[in-house]
């Protein structure tokens with residue numbers, strides 16, 4: 001959207017120390033950590049729709065360690081030491097979320113700490129999972145290998161040749177988490193959240209940045225871009241660093257609970273979990289439509305929804321004949337190398353950014369935002385999330 005001369009003249013300007021663009025998990029978490037570091041900061045969060053309208057309110061709620069691939073592949077790509085550091089970074093994310101945000105509200109926020117399973121549909125993938133488990137055990141990461149029969153017994157799932165269970169992961173109701181952050185933590189601390197404000201331009205005025213929206217303009221010393229998949233629409237720097245990628249999910253009616261914990265399948269591409277209230281959530285299969293699943297079109301497609309239903313029928317007998325009650329999609333920000341990033345624009349050191357969570361923001365964004373806050377205050381960030389790696 002653009003804004004006319006008349007609309008612009010009618011908008012007032014308000015002054016802040018920091019303006020954060022994007023009311024998702026990354027934006028709210030950044031606001032949280034900045035306020036923790038300096039409670040006198042005047043912070044505005046500016047969101048185009050409502051808090052949680054983007055991927056943060058549309059995801060599956062897995063709070064999991066690791067990245068887009070099995071651990072053996074992480075080791076192949078980064079080496080053992082760095083792969084272990086990335087895993088520990090995810091563990092710390094959950095620890096920080098529990099300590100700073102969730103506290104005694106676990107039940108209200110739908111938090112369940114049941115670990116997570118990675119299931120293999122083929123012998124080849126099971127070999128990789130066993131290799132991953134061996135590497136993880138060597139590094140002190142708590143993981144068990146499961147054979148086919150155990151998967152049937154503990155998860156009610158058929159046609160998986162084997163799998164592994166990592167005990168440290170959790171799941172959450174993502175929108176409850178965001179609303180809790182907004183209403184119970186950020187607003188009471190004096191952080192102002194402006195919903196239905198779409199940013200269309202950021203101007204430089206000497207030491208100040210003016211963030212222009214459809215309703216009001218924000219003048220501040222520092223601006224943080226936390227618009228995830230939409231980063232390339234705000235600044236061309238992100239054109240070769242972020243790829244908007246659609247994810248699709250469906251949810252069934254309730255059945256009595258039968259699964260021990262949430263599961264990934266098919267090399268972390270597909271995922272399913274039974275919600276605390278009994279419904280089954282399943283998502284993934286973007287690999288079936290690689291061309292159409294990249295871009296900003298935020299609608300479900302028949303091909304992927306049919307594949308999700310076929311997966312249920314094939315693997316999860318307790319769901320046979322159950323009604324689908326919800327279907328939705330969301331746009332994720334995939335980074336060029338699968339890891340998230342924080343940094344400042346080379347052309348403007350006061351314009352910071354956070355993003356690229358590549359389908360793992362619930363598992364990574366809170367800790368990543370802490371690192372961004374430290375960077376803004378002059379600190380260093382771990383190399384695997386440092387945007388300088390892109391050159």
Ligand SMILES: Cc1cc2nc3c(=O)[nH]c(=O)nc-3n(C[C@H](O)[C@H](O)[C@H](O)COP(=O)(O)OP(=O)(O)OC[C@H]3O[C@@H](n4cnc5c(N)ncnc54)[C@H](O)[C@@H]3O)c2cc1C
Pocket residue numbers: 021022023024025026027046047048049050051052053054055056057058059060061062063064197198199200226227228229230246247248249283329330331332333354355356357358359360361362363364365
């Ligand atoms: C279907 C699906 C399933 C997923 N499952 C999981 C999971 O189980 N576990 C996990 O860890 N991750 C999962 N993810 C990924 C996770 O949701 C994201 O990594 C995370 O939410 C990213 O948070 P964010 O704040 O960076 O982005 P977002 O939540 O997308 O927030 C960006 C915000 O910026 C706003 N915005 C954009 N442009 C403008 C503008 N011009 N002006 C103002 N505001 C603007 C948007 O409206 C949006 O609210 C999933 C994602 C999807 C879509």
